[in-house]
Amino acid sequence: xxxxxxxxxxxxxxxxxxxxxxxxxxxxxxxxxxxxxxxxxxxxxxxxxxxxxxxxxxxxxxxxxxxxxxxxxxxxxxxxxxxxxxxxxxxxxxxxxxxxxxxxxxxxxxxxxxxxxxxxxxxxxxxxxxxxxxxxxxxxxxxxxxxxxxxxxxxxxxxxxxxxxxxxxxxxxxxxxxxxxxxxxxxxxxxxxxxxxxxxxxxxxxxxxxxxxxxxxxxxxxxxxxxxxxxxxxxxxxxxxxxxxxxxxxxxxxxxxxxxxxxxxxxxxxxxxxxxxxxxxxxxxxxxxxxxxxxxxxx
Amino acid sequence: xxxxxxxxxxxxxxxxxxxxxxxxxxxxxxxxxxxxxxxxxxxxxxxxxxxxxxxxxxxxxxxxxxxxxxxxxxxxxxxxxxxxxxxxxxxxxxxxxxxxxxxxxxxxxxxxx
Numbered sequence: 174x175x176x177x178x179x180x181x182x183x184x185x186x187x188x189x190x191x192x193x194x195x196x197x198x199x200x201x202x203x204x205x206x207x208x209x210x211x212x213x214x215x216x217x218x219x220x221x222x223x224x225x226x227x228x229x230x231x232x233x234x235x236x237x238x239x240x241x242x243x244x245x246x247x248x249x250x251x252x253x254x255x256x257x258x259x260x261x262x263x264x265x266x267x268x269x270x271x272x273x274x275x276x277x278x279x280x281x282x283x284x285x286x287x288x289x290x291x292x293x294x295x296x297x298x299x300x301x302x303x304x305x306x307x308x309x310x311x312x313x314x315x316x317x318x319x320x321x322x323x324x325x326x327x328x329x330x331x332x333x334x335x336x337x338x339x340x341x342x343x344x345x346x347x348x349x350x351x352x353x354x355x356x357x358x359x360x361x362x363x364x365x366x367x368x369x370x371x372x373x374x375x376x377x378x379x380x381x382x383x384x385x386x387x388x389x390x391x392x393x394x395x396x397x398x399x400x401x402x403x404x405x406x407x408x409x410x411x412x413x414x415x416x417x418x419x420x421x422x423x424x425x426x427x428x429x430x431x432x433x434x435x436x437x438x439x440x441x442x443x444x445x446x447x448x449x450x451x452x453x454x455x456x457x458x459x460x461x462x463x464x465x466x467x468x469x470x471x472x
Numbered sequence: 473x474x475x476x477x478x479x480x481x482x483x484x485x486x487x488x489x490x491x492x493x494x495x496x497x498x499x500x501x502x503x504x505x506x507x508x509x510x511x512x513x514x515x516x517x518x519x520x521x522x523x524x525x526x527x528x529x530x531x532x533x534x535x536x537x538x539x540x541x542x543x544x545x546x547x548x549x550x551x552x553x554x555x556x557x558x559x560x561x562x563x564x565x566x567x568x569x570x571x572x573x574x575x576x577x578x579x580x581x582x583x584x585x
Contacts, residue, residue, distance in 0.1 A: 199522040199548075203501030206547050223518060232519030 178208040178216045181226065188226035190286050192233055200233060253284050253355050254464065260293065261348025262457050265341070272297065272344065279351070289354045296347035297340060304339045338386070345383055349375045374405050374467050381414060382460045400463075410466045414459055482514045486524060488567075489514040491533060491552060491560040498537075498551040501525075525550060533559050 182205055189197040204223060208216050223229065259275025276294050279285065285293065353371055377399045384392025400406065400414050482489075486508065493499060493507050504525075505518040515521055528534045533556030538546040552560070 196523050196526050199501075199526065200519060202548065203522060204518065206500070206541070206545050207502040209545055210541070229517055229519035232515075232517040233523050236520045236523040 177213055177220060178211070181208065181216075181220050181223075185226040185229065188230035189233065190288070192230060193237065194283050196233060196237065200229065204229075248282050248284050252278070252282065256282060256284075257348045257352050257355070258461060258464070260351060261345055262460070264297075264344055265457070284355045285351065286354075289351065293347050293351045296350065297343040300343040301336065301340050304336055308336065342383060342386075345379060349379055373399070373403065377403055377405075378460055378463055378467075381463070382456050405467045406463065407466075410463060414463050479513075479516075482512060486514045486520075487528060487533075488560060488563045490524065490528060490550075491556050491563075494534060494550060494552040494556070495560065498549040500547045500549050504550065528556070531555070531559075 182201065185204060186201055189200050192200070207223075208219060211219060256275055256278040259271055259278060261275075263271025263275045265271070279290055279293055282290075352375055377396055380392055380396025380399060382396075384396045386392070388395075397415050400411055403411075406414070489508060489512075490504060493504060499507070501518070501521060505515065505521045508514040508521065509517075515524070525534065528550075529536065532553055534550045535553055536548050536550055538548050541547045
């Protein structure tokens with residue numbers, strides 16, 4: 174393949190990225206079959222006839238009725254939801270493997286563009302590597318010195334270093350990114366018949382899940398306020414979403430309780446461990462619940 | 473509004489223009505695009521063609537098959553199906569009546585009396 178052809182096809186691929194898949198692929202394949210085999214001069218001539226890739230993409234977009242765009246675009250809704258959930262929290266349910274399966278789902282999907290797939294895949298490892306690198310260079314210990322809190326599972330001792338927290342935040346961030354991009358591609362965000370814009374829904378979910386960690390208590394309260402101000406969920410869902418304890422609040426409660434309860438040196442009773450784990454698992458359950466309920470309303 | 477009436481008309485019949493072109497023989501994308509543009513501006517750009525072809529395929533009016541070419545990758549050809557042939561015949565029957573009505577209106581005569 175000659176040089177002008179390669180450059181033109183690359184530009185064309187970028188231009189049609191936002192178009193639904195069968196059409197985008199057809200355009201690129203149709204023009205590729207026309208340009209390949211031509212020498213540089215002939216290709217240049219043909220490219221001049223074809224015109225600007227952006228104009229080609231714009232013409233295709235005008236020809237696509239907005240209503241049919243989502244159906245042609247991506248995968249079944251459950252597939253998109255499962256992919257987002259696996260990437261967001263799968264790695265905590267089944268360590269590492271859950272996330273890897275999610276990435277497999279992601280690359281097998283038609284809901285996201287290749288660029289989104291790359292971004293969605295890299296967010297977690299890259300941020301983890303950066304934080305790991307910073308910690309290694311600064312020579313800080315990975316396990317927090319001082320009083321060990323046996324009430325909090327040992328990984329959270331590790332978490333003092335920021336690495337686990339980073340992975341949690343990065344996983345949720347990549348899930349939110351994919352969620353927003355999936356909505357954009359499928360055109361679900363635009364109609365907004367029953368619910369709010371996609372970014373609003375995503376913001377509520379993120380604030381409820383980790384807002385309490387980023388800005389203790391205030392972040393979570395902001396999430397609750399936005400939840401009640403939304404049109405995406407029913408009142409029952411809002412009550413359930415509010416009653417479930419915030420992640421940040423639950424965690425700080427545990428850290429505090431662990432110290433006050435004197436569980437620094439010895440193992441706490443099984444009942445207390447169960448409560449601790451439940452407190453930490455609940456926000457994830459709530460997150461999944463609200464995500465699923467938000468989607469059901471949109472059908 | 474100063475919408476180009478001609479452009480709207482051509483857009484309205486573009487699907488059937490494709491069916492008419494495919495009546496004789498299967499054609500590939502570039503061929504169709506050139507014919508549609510040269511023979512009356514039925515499409516504005518090759519970008520318009522592919523969503524249109526996707527619609528025709530969804531209606532089972534055309535099918536595709538790939539055939540190796542002398543140079544480069546295989547070409548994707550579009551072929552008229554029996555349903556497509558029937559749709560084209562139907563359009564043709566309606567078109568003559570429709571164009572006669574429009575002519576009559578434009579000339580200011582009435583058909584009935």
